[in-house]
Amino acid sequence: NQDGSISKLEFRVNIRKLVDPSGRGANFNMDEVDSLFSELDVDSGGSINTAELKEALKTLQQKTVDASAHVVVANERAAVWREKAALTRRIAALTKLTDAAVDQLELATDASKSLVKNSNDTKHSGVGKGSLNRKVV
Numbered sequence: 001n002q003d004g005s006i007s008k009l010e011f012r013v014n015i016r017k018l019v020d021p022s023g024r025g026a027n028f029n030m031d032e033v034d035s036l037f038s039e040l041d042v043d044s045g046g047s048i049n050t051a052e053l054k055e056a057l058k059t060l061q062q063k064t065v066d067a068s069a070h071v072v073v074a075n076e077r078a079a080v081w082r083e084k085a086a087l088t089r090r091i092a093a094l095t096k097l098t099d100a101a102v103d104q105l106e107l108a109t110d111a112s113k114s115l116v117k118n119s120n121d122t123k124h125s126g127v128g129k130g131s132l133n134r135k136v137v
Contacts, residue, residue, distance in 0.1 A: 005047040011037045 006014075015033050040048045040056045048056070 005049045006053070007047045008034070008037050008041075011040075011048065 012030065012033055015036075016028060019028055037048070038044075040052055042052050042055065
């Protein structure tokens with residue numbers, strides 16, 4: 001009403017216009033609006049004067065700066081975690097490949113041992129033993 005201060009009713013009306021400019025009944029919580037008004041009305045005089053409004057705007061601006069700094073830090077941390085996740089995926093893939101290579105090596109080793117054993121069994125099975133014991137005349 002141009003008197004240099006904002007009453008609770010004026011605050012409610014103007015906040016409603018900001019939140020729901022079309023007047024279609026957007027989700028609007030009057031308790032939150034009243035709580036904000038109480039925060040801004042530092043002297044509890046029932047209205048927000050110019051000094052209170054300026055101080056509130058400075059505080060909100062500082063909170064915005066602080067929140068922006070927190071967002072930057074959170075984004076940096078998220079980037080680090082994304083890098084760690086990508087590295088973990090690469091390690092998992094390499095581990096899978098390594099496990100497959102170890103399995104193949106074990107199969108090859110077992111097959112090689114089996115061939116050596118079969119070869120040794122054939123050599124020591126007595127085949128040709130009689131010919132070694134014959135006397136040559």
